[in-house]
Amino acid sequence: MEKSHKMSTNPVAAPTNPFTREGREFGVAFLIMLVLIGVAPFVAYPFFVMQALCFALFASAFNLLIGYVGLLSFGHAMFLGSASYVCAHAAKVWGLEPELAILVGVACSAFLGLIAGALSIRSQGIYFAMITVALSQMIYFFCVEAPFTHGEDGIQAVPQGYVFGLIDLSKPTALYLFTAAIFLFGFLAVYRTVNSPFGEILKAIRENEPRAISLGYRVARYKLAAFVLSAALAGLAGATKAIVVQNASLTDVGFAMSGEVVLMTLLGGMGTLYGPVVGALVVVSMQNYLAQYGQWVTVIQGAVFVACVLLFRRGIVGEIGKALKWSI
Amino acid sequence: MFLGHAITTQQLYGQLLIGLINGSFYALLSLGLAVIFGMLNIVNFAHGALYMVGAFGAYFLLHGLGLNYWWALIGSPLIVGALGAVIERTLLYRLRGLDPLYGLLLTFGLALVIQGLFQNFYGASGMPYAIPPELSGGRNLGFMFLPNYRAWVIVFSAFVCFSTWFTIEKTKLGAYLRAATENPALVRAFGVNVPRMITLTYGFGVGLAALAGVLAAPINQVRPGMGADIIAVVFAVVVIGGMGSILGSIVTGFVLGVVEGLTKVFYPEASNTVVFVIMAIVLLIKPAGLFGKVA
Numbered sequence: 351m352e353k354s355h356k357m358s359t360n361p362v363a364a365p366t367n368p369f370t371r372e373g374r375e376f377g378v379a380f381l382i383m384l385v386l387i388g389v390a391p392f393v394a395y396p397f398f399v400m401q402a403l404c405f406a407l408f409a410s411a412f413n414l415l416i417g418y419v420g421l422l423s424f425g426h427a428m429f430l431g432s433a434s435y436v437c438a439h440a441a442k443v444w445g446l447e448p449e450l451a452i453l454v455g456v457a458c459s460a461f462l463g464l465i466a467g468a469l470s471i472r473s474q475g476i477y478f479a480m481i482t483v484a485l486s487q488m489i490y491f492f493c494v495e496a497p498f499t500h501g502e503d504g505i506q507a508v509p510q511g512y513v514f515g516l517i518d519l520s521k522p523t524a525l526y527l528f529t530a531a532i533f534l535f536g537f538l539a540v541y542r543t544v545n546s547p548f549g550e551i552l553k554a555i556r557e558n559e560p561r562a563i564s565l566g567y568r569v570a571r572y573k574l575a576a577f578v579l580s581a582a583l584a585g586l587a588g589a590t591k592a593i594v595v596q597n598a599s600l601t602d603v604g605f606a607m608s609g610e611v612v613l614m615t616l617l618g619g620m621g622t623l624y625g626p627v628v629g630a631l632v633v634v635s636m637q638n639y640l641a642q643y644g645q646w647v648t649v650i651q652g653a654v655f656v657a658c659v660l661l662f663r664r665g666i667v668g669e670i671g672k673a674l675k676w677s678i
Numbered sequence: 679m680f681l682g683h684a685i686t687t688q689q690l691y692g693q694l695l696i697g698l699i700n701g702s703f704y705a706l707l708s709l710g711l712a713v714i715f716g717m718l719n720i721v722n723f724a725h726g727a728l729y730m731v732g733a734f735g736a737y738f739l740l741h742g743l744g745l746n747y748w749w750a751l752i753g754s755p756l757i758v759g760a761l762g763a764v765i766e767r768t769l770l771y772r773l774r775g776l777d778p779l780y781g782l783l784l785t786f787g788l789a790l791v792i793q794g795l796f797q798n799f800y801g802a803s804g805m806p807y808a809i810p811p812e813l814s815g816g817r818n819l820g821f822m823f824l825p826n827y828r829a830w831v832i833v834f835s836a837f838v839c840f841s842t843w844f845t846i847e848k849t850k851l852g853a854y855l856r857a858a859t860e861n862p863a864l865v866r867a868f869g870v871n872v873p874r875m876i877t878l879t880y881g882f883g884v885g886l887a888a889l890a891g892v893l894a895a896p897i898n899q900v901r902p903g904m905g906a907d908i909i910a911v912v913f914a915v916v917v918i919g920g921m922g923s924i925l926g927s928i929v930t931g932f933v934l935g936v937v938e939g940l941t942k943v944f945y946p947e948a949s950n951t952v953v954f955v956i957m958a959i960v961l962l963i964k965p966a967g968l969f970g971k972v973a
Contacts (some may be wrong), residue, residue, distance in 0.1 A: 476721045478915040487910035488954035648794030655787025
């Protein structure tokens with residue numbers, strides 16, 4: 351099949367070696383991102399930046415599937431939301447320390463990813479997308495009904511607690527550093543995955559699945575592994591968000607959220623490492639600063655979707671990368 | 679039995695009826711999706727939003743132009759169908775030859791725009807639409823009371839579904855359509871205007887969605903969110919029935935509506951999830967869906 355027919359328009363392979371050109375380019379971009387994360391809380395409202403970091407991680411996790419395996423999940427909110435609920439419940443009701451509560455949340459979303467993945471990865475393309483829509487809607491209704499989620503109210507006043515029993519997360523600086531550390535861990539996990547032999551096989555599956563099968567790879571297992579990893583990282587984002595904003599609600603598991611993460615990744619650039627981060631920042635800012643316009647935000651988001659699909663399928667980072675001839 | 683309360687036959691038949699009604703909407707919507715998918719190879723995410731526009735169309739025709747339900751039944755699908763043809767001509771045709779996922783993304787964006795606009799102007803609450811006087815009232819069947827309007831919705835939907843199936847599978851026009859699905863280049867070589875056929879097919883598919891919207895208007899209120907609520911269920915119906923199967927989508931739509939209704943009687947907590955659970959089970963046993971050929 352011709353490359354132009356495929357979903358991902360940014361087939362970039364950035365090797366891990368820092369002495370190659372691609373490695374240097376990734377490194378420079380990474381340094382810029384580090385500086386921005388360091389400066390951001392002094393320029394913008396820190397609480398907003400932390401939320402943006404959680405969504406950036408969420409979008410990066412989503413991008414692992416669409417950008418590197420070519421699977422469009424339209425139900426990723428189920429992983430964000432379920433981890434968020436479980437983490438909030440673990441921290442508040444079981445009284446777990448934040449790092450343990452987050453781990454429980456991640457384990458839960460990874461397990462959910464295993465089941466949802468096993469059901470969906472046998473299908474491809476739009477079929478896969480529709481199945482993920484339906485599965486996430488099932489999880490949504492489960493969260494509406496289940497007693498521990500407190501339905502419409504959600505889980506409120508989640509305690510932030512002490513990391514390792516030492517660091518007080520109710521202090522803004524500590525919380526910011528904690529969130530930034532988790533984001534960087536997740537981001538580098540995606541980077542490492544994409545640039546490993548495992549990641550190369552994923553890209554081979556994206557480009558030409560029948561050939562990957564004929565080369566002897568058990569494609570279904572690779573896809574499932576990628577799906578579970580993506581679900582776990584999305585869960586990490588959701589669980590961290592529950593600690594940061596101190597609540598878990600139906601918004602995180604709802605269908606609109608699944609659409610938003612698609613928008614973030616599409617706008618930033620599918621199949622680029624920094625695209626989802628940039629896209630998440632733009633979308634979260636848009637919601638934050640346009641909140642007063644009510645439903646117009648939805649209209650604008652929809653229009654951006656249409657514009658992205660019709661006019662620039664590479665996304666912001668993809669276009670920049672193309673202009674600079676950088677692989678970022 | 680695992681039930682805490684006794685179930686009267688009245689309740690059972692009542693829920694069966696509601697199930698059949700919902701099933702009619704599922705069947706009409708998934709049929710439209712299947713027709714569009716067969717021809718354009720895209721999943722129309724805007725289907726739910728256009729179903730909502732269809733219901734609003736009936737509302738506008740009544741309150742704006744004073745045209746009653748029967749005019750709306752023809753007018754609203756025609757207007758929405760024309761809107762669909764414009765969407766296909768101006769936007770969707772640009773995506774030919776690209777990964778079908780882009781069609782999904784584009785129509786999802788359109789759904790957001792349409793729904794956001796209606797929410798802006800009409801809020802989240804519903805607006806009532808009266809049952810046409812010719813169909814008000816009902817009849818006593820001995821074992822249950824059957825409102826005339828509901829009987830009409832079921833019979834009419836079944837008729838529309840059957841006619842569509844007949845046209846596609848048994849007529850010459852349908853043969854052209856099926857041939858164009860299989861091999862558009864060859865059909866064009868025979869002098870058939872395939873691009874126009876594609877535009878009309880999309881218009882017809884979303885027209886069916888609008889028709890379902892008009893039928894739903896007197897039963898459920900006219901709300902901007904009505905399409906978003908139903909689209910995930912309709913996707914599940916399409917997955918269960920098998921993608922692109924006309925008959926499959928009709929049968930599955932009606933059956934799942936009934937199953938949902940029965941679940942409301944026997945285990946109400948699961949009534950919202952039962953369709954998705956069935957989908958998961960079907961995927962385990964037959965990944966291509968009950969009537970589908972390939973996944």
